[in-house]
Amino acid sequence: MSSQFIEKQYVKSNTIDKREYQVNIADSIKSQNSIVVLPTGLGKTVIALLSMAESMINNPTKTCMILAPTRVLVHQHYEFLLNSLNLSETEISVITGEDTLKKRQTKWQNQIVCATPQILQLDINRGMIDLEQFSIVIFDEVHRAVGEYAYVPVAQSLYSKNNEIIMHGMTASLPSESPKIEEIMNNIHAAHIEFRDRESEDVKPYVHDTKVEKIEIELTDDIKTISNLIKKTISSYSLKLRNNGQLLPRDPSLKAVLAKIHHIEKDPYLSKRWDIRNNLYSLVRLLHGINIIETQGVDSFSKYVSRLKSKQKSSGVKKLLEHPDFSQAIILTDRLQSLGEDHPKLAKLESIMEANLRGTDKAIIFASYRDTVDKIFEVLHGKGYHIGILIGKSGQTGQSQKQQLESLEKLKSGEFDIIVATQVGEEGLDVSECKLVVFYDNVSSAIRFTQRLGRTGRRSPGKVVSFITKGTRDETNYYISQQRLSKSQRTIKRMNKNYKKPAEKKGLDKFL
Structure with a gap:
């Protein structure tokens, strides 16, 4: 009978559980x-090791080198490698x-180096x-290897000097x-994809069922009124722009407005038309605001x-705040806040926690905005939960x-029952397994959806609850993420069979 631990030169004995899919990959x-490509929580770092x-x-x-996007991830990899390999602290280094x-x-000459690509x-x-x-070099979170991200020039430099x-x-x-x-594969000179999901035959024995529950949330009448007032303001600004020859629908998308701004900023004449530019910037603020009131709530919108009020020196912001419909939306927001009213998600979140957390059970709640993280913390802490937050370092x-x-x-350690996290809690960090994961809002990214999902169902059955506010970006983002996830998996499987990266000619061969 084979050992239940990995046995390999350099790997500490009785340290890493042997999992068939990791060994196979x-x-x-x-x-x-x-x-x-392996879901969050299933041990990509073991494969790297x-x-x-x-x-x-x-x-x-x-x-050997492993690169990661953040210092926290770099230090996490360092600790894992130090605890898992028969190497001393002087042979494994973190470079910052x-x-x-x-x-x-x-340090660059050590046996193993852990670093960010920027350094x-x-x-x-x-x-x-x-x-x-x-x-060897390992690019953690390799989906970032596009455009001008540091992984791209680093891989090119390494390969140009060392094509072995x-x-x-x-x-x-x-x-x-x-x-x-293909862009990502070309950027790191990869010719092969190893794909697994939770349904893969060699993965199934190591994962547990994860129940995904969608909970549809209906906006209150008061929040709908605020939303409609913002929509009227958006229509007003769209009309002003149309009257200035800038064609936009009455209810433009953020993508359309940003594309229009990009076009105007490159135009020698229009770039000097600050009336047009200010109206477009106000549309961006309004579209951001309507998403906040509809998916996050009164406190976050306030x-x-x-x-915005702190930026009133800008004439565009000042005019926006003085717009009759938008100023009415602000007055109603202030009134609701004084009455202690907020998004119905908060009350539903309380009941979800009460129904699902028992004893030493843990939960992680994902929210896209720091203001919302603070509000959730305030509400659940007030209910007696031992709760912490996990947010990025900027600001x-x-x-x-x-x-x-x-x-x-x-x-x-169990000191916290619950963590409320922004995107920083999604990518790679060693978040302790949780019985319950709550998507307080939804993201359109299939990558981020997969990362959130991977925080439960590893060692025991888990549950994911996704809040979807009907008729808002919540709903749109949820279905976009599902479509993208499904398409991504189909594309990867197809490319894994068909993709053959042409061999690059070396030395004199490239000229013959």
């Missing part, structure tokens, strides 16, 4: 540049901008790294369109208006890396 990708161990066996004098140049130069790119540009020293290097990308999901997947109210890790540790 690591074996499949060991000799070719590949992208691994096995790949690096294999590389150290074959190239013991060379360096806080290190001196001299210290970084030494790697910086030191490549300084000419202080021998790129031929690397045997193995490059692997790890992600929970890829885009739904073939050209976008805080949004307060931020005055952001969390530092240390604070983020403290929140995660408190959830893991």
Whole structure:
């Protein structure tokens, strides 16, 4: 009978549970540049570890590298590798901008390096790294390897100097369109995709059922009134723009308005028409505002208006706040707030928590806006729950890396029952398994949907509750994410069979 733990040179004994799909994937990708698509929580980092161990066996004098988008993720990978490999602290390094140049130069030569792509790119540009020293590089959250993101120039630099290097990308999901997947594959020179979902035969034994429940929410009459007043304001601004020759529908989408702004800012004449530009900027603010009142609630919208009021030096903002319909929406918002009324999602959230959390059960609630995170925290903390927050580091109210890790540790230790998180809680972070996951709002991204979903159902049956406010962006985003997820999986499966990256000619061959 085979061991229940992974047994491999460099891997500590009795440390990592042996899972068939992880071993299968690591074996499949060991000799070719590949992208691994595996749902959140199913151990992509173990596959990365096995790949690096294999590389150290074959190239013991060379360096293995894992890159991640944030310092928190980088430190998380470092801790995992340190605890799982038979290597000392001096053989595995974390490299950040806080290190001196001299210290970084030494660290880049360690057996394993964990870093952000930005610091790697910086030191490549300084000419202080021998790129031929690397045997393998892992790109965590590889779906970011598009456009000008640092993964792209870093991969190009590595490959141009070292075309024997193995490059692997790890992600929970890829885009739904073939050209976008091809772009990512080309950017890291990958010719192969290893795809698994929770229904894959070698994954099924290691996951539990996750029940997904959609709860439709009806807006209150008062919030509908505020929404309609904002819609009237939007129509008014659209009419002003049409009268100035800028064709927009009466109820334009944010995408259409942003495209119009992009066009005007490039036009030598129209870019000087500040009346047109201010009206377009006001439309962006209104479309953002209507999404907040409809999907987040009164308190979040009130805080949004307060931020607008702080920008009244701008003539465009001042005119918007003085618009009769919008100013009426603000008055009604203030009245509802004084009465303690808010989005019906909050009351439903309280009942969901009460019905589903027992004893040591844990939950994570995802919300897109920090104001909403604060409101949820206030409401549930007031009900006696031990609750924490997990938000990004930008802005005055952001969390530092240390604070983020403290929140995660408190959830893991049981000090917190609930974490309320923004997008930072979706991507890669080692969030303790939760019995319950709540989507307070919905996102259109299939990648983000998959990342949220992966926070439950790993070690025991889990439940996901998705709040969908009828007739709003909530509803639209939910169905878009489902369509994109389904299309992405079909596209990946098709490309895995058909995609053959042409071999690049090397040396003199490219001229013959």
